[in-house]
Structures are given as C-alpha cells and as structure tokens.
Amino acid sequence: MVRNADNAVKAAFGQRVRDIRLKKGLSQEGLAEMCELDRSYIGGVERGERNVSLINIKKIADALGISPQEFFEPR
Amino acid sequence: MVRNADNAVKAAFGQRVRDIRLKKGLSQEGLAEMCELDRSYIGGVERGERNVSLINIKKIADALGISPQEFFEPR
Numbered sequence: 001m002v003r004n005a006d007n008a009v010k011a012a013f014g015q016r017v018r019d020i021r022l023k024k025g026l027s028q029e030g031l032a033e034m035c036e037l038d039r040s041y042i043g044g045v046e047r048g049e050r051n052v053s054l055i056n057i058k059k060i061a062d063a064l065g066i067s068p069q070e071f072f073e074p075r
Numbered sequence: 076m077v078r079n080a081d082n083a084v085k086a087a088f089g090q091r092v093r094d095i096r097l098k099k100g101l102s103q104e105g106l107a108e109m110c111e112l113d114r115s116y117i118g119g120v121e122r123g124e125r126n127v128s129l130i131n132i133k134k135i136a137d138a139l140g141i142s143p144q145e146f147f148e149p150r
Contacts, residue, residue, distance in 0.1 A: 053128035069147035
C-alpha cells in the first residue's frame with residue numbers, strides 16, 4: 001500500500017536535496033560523482049521517487065557539505 | 076563493501092531512537108505497535124543493524140512525537 005504520507009516524505013526530501021544542490025551550484029552529475037552514486041539515482045531522489053536510506057542520506061549530506069538534519073528542517 | 080562510516084551512521088541513528096524511546100517511557104514493543112512495524116525490526120534499528128529509509132524514519136519519528144531532524148542532531 002502506498003500512503004500519501006510516504007510519498008510526501010520522499011518528495012519533501014528530494015526537493016530539499018535539489019534546493020541545496022542548486023544553492024551549491026552543483027549539477028546532478030556533479031553531485032552524483034561526489035556521492036559515488038548514479039546520476040539517474042540522484043534524479044530519482046530529487047523527483048521523490050526514492051525511499052532513501054541512512055547510508056545514502058549520509059553520503060549525499062557529506063557531498064553537499066551539510067549535516068543530514070538539514071534535509072529535515074521545517075521550511 | 077561495508078564501510079565503517081556506514082556502520083557509524085546506522086549505529087548513531089539507532090542509539091538516538093533508543094534514547095528518545097526510553098525518554099518517552101516506551102518499550103520496543105510499544106513503539107513497534109505505534110509505528111506498525113515489527114518489534115524485531117525496531118530492535119535491529121536500535122542495534123544499528125538496519126539501513127532505515129525515509130518512510131520508516133518518518134513513521135518512527137511520528138510515533139515518538141518528534142521531527143525526523145531530531146534523529147540527526149549532533150550530540
């Protein structure tokens with residue numbers, strides 16, 4: 001069962017990744033290389049399609065130079 | 076390849092879940108029921124064995140009555 005709340009949490013996370021990536025002036029490809037993840041995976045994360053787990057949350061945060069908690073800050 | 080950094084992020088998350096659960100006076104079983112997750116899964120999370128993903132991070136945060144960002148606050 002796909003809950004709306006599940007989609008919302010993935011979408012909010014992805015939007016936050018995109019916002020921070022753009023603020024840092026990085027391309028999806030650049031971020032992907034820094035994370036050692038695939039560019040298409042990063043694209044899926046940003047579109048809210050991926051249920052990202054702790055290890056990749058940390059990799060993406062490290063590549064962006066932020067703490068993982070910044071992904072979850074209320075707007 | 077299992078990186079030490081990967082284990083560290085899972086362990087830190089699990090310790091934080093345990094600390095907050097205990098502060099709220101909840102058992103693993105009580106938290107598991109509130110999350111609609113299995114007690115053994117919650118046990119694995121707290122032991123740092125689980126690479127928890129966004130949807131379950133949100134479920135656990137909701138059950139504990141906190142924002143997901145509290146799981147990632149520096150000590």
